[in-house]
Amino acid sequence: MSAPLLDVRHLSRRFDVSKPWLNRVIERIPRVHVRAVDDVSFEIAKGETFALVGESGSGKSTIARLIVGLLKPSDGEIIFDGKSLARGLKGAEARRLRRRFQMIFQDPFASLNPRWRVTEIVAEPLKVFNTHKSDRERRKRVGELLSLVGLSPEDGAKFPHQFSGGQRQRVAIARALAANPEFIVCDEPTSALDVSVQAQILNLMKDLQAEFGLTYVFISHNLSVVRHMANRIGVLYLGRLVEVAPSHDLFARPQHPYTRMLLDAVPDVEMTGRRRKKVEGEIPSPLNPPSGCAFNPRCPFANERCRIEVPALKPWRGQPVACHGIEEGRIPDGPAQPIASVTAP
Ligand SMILES: Nc1ncnc2c1ncn2[C@@H]1O[C@H](COP(=O)(O)OP(=O)(O)OP(=O)(O)O)[C@@H](O)[C@H]1O
Ligand SMILES: [Mg+2]
Secondary structure (H helix, E strand, O other): OOOEEEEEEEEEEEEEEOOOHHHHHOOOHHHHHHEEEEEEEEOOOOOOOOEOOOOOOOOHHHHHHHHOOOOOEEEEEEEEEEEEEOOOOOOOHHHHHHHHHEOOOHHHHOOOOOOOOOOHHHHHHHHHHHOOOOOOHHHHHHHHHHOOOOOOOHHHHOOHHHHHHHHHHHHHHHHOOOOOOOEEEEEOOOOOOOOOHHHHHHHHHHHHHHHHOOEEEEOOOHHHHHHHOOOOEEEEEEOOEEEEEEEEHHOOOOOOOHHHHHHHOOOOOOOOOOOOOOOOOOOOOOOOOOOOOOOOOHOOOHHHHHHHOOOOOOOOOOOEEHHHHOOOOOOOOOHHHHHOOOOOO
């Protein structure tokens, strides 16, 4: 692989969720931290779509917010096009770099200012980054952007509440594209939408990617959606990556027991008669994670070592997996065929 566009190295983020100081003193309780993201590393090449999947609370949104700079890492580094984002970037240089990446959120209603007309919403980045100086230039560019995402330039006069959910997400995409970014972090961009609308938005995102050579980080808890979008997939469990693989390989030959459990639960939309297993057990509290491999209480293959020692992400058949059982050859190859027939919505 040539130099990656985004290189995330040993990224960690803790949140202090302690009670207020006075309570801690009176009740004699220590500070409490959540490890939302714990030693996560991955690389993304230009033009690629890298997906992050995992159950609720696994740290997906936290990683997204760390990448776009809405949060600061507790440890680790994020390197974008050879420059470290966390360190010493200020003023014009930081602005130039920030302009190159954008974020799209799950709920376009919450991310679009309800009191602004769509023209103002989409034009805001043009003002902030000062790419289109006069009102006329900006209006023209907003019209182009709205057409690009399948709306009409006249829609610029409307307010967000006058649109459907799918159309609002189109507005959010137009806004994200306004400053000509190269890299877009999409946090569950279609989870709030109906399945048919979801497919339209995903197709739009793919078309835009092809047209502008965009690179995506695509976050979802839905494996069928991810399969449709991503070149490579990283599976998160309680803030740690447990497996990273090309999309096709992850579906055809899932390694980590957690990945297998997730894939077993994907609906059999083609009705091949495959038996579907539900995801068993619940994700443990991130406040008090299990020792050793965090997945061990739910894992059918766990042994003593798994309960004590945290597994590192190590290459297995060329792909990184964090599992003692896989490393020791204790876990048989999983079923391949039925899962491969699952299609995207
Ligand atoms: N600002 C915060 N303060 C305290 N804890 C937080 C904060 N943000 C996230 N967390 C905790 O970090 C963990 C990861 O949260 P995050 O929102 O990244 O998960 P997620 O994978 O995006 O989940 P979901 O699928 O529900 O969106 C959770 O345990 C969450 O409670
Ligand atoms: Mg989230």
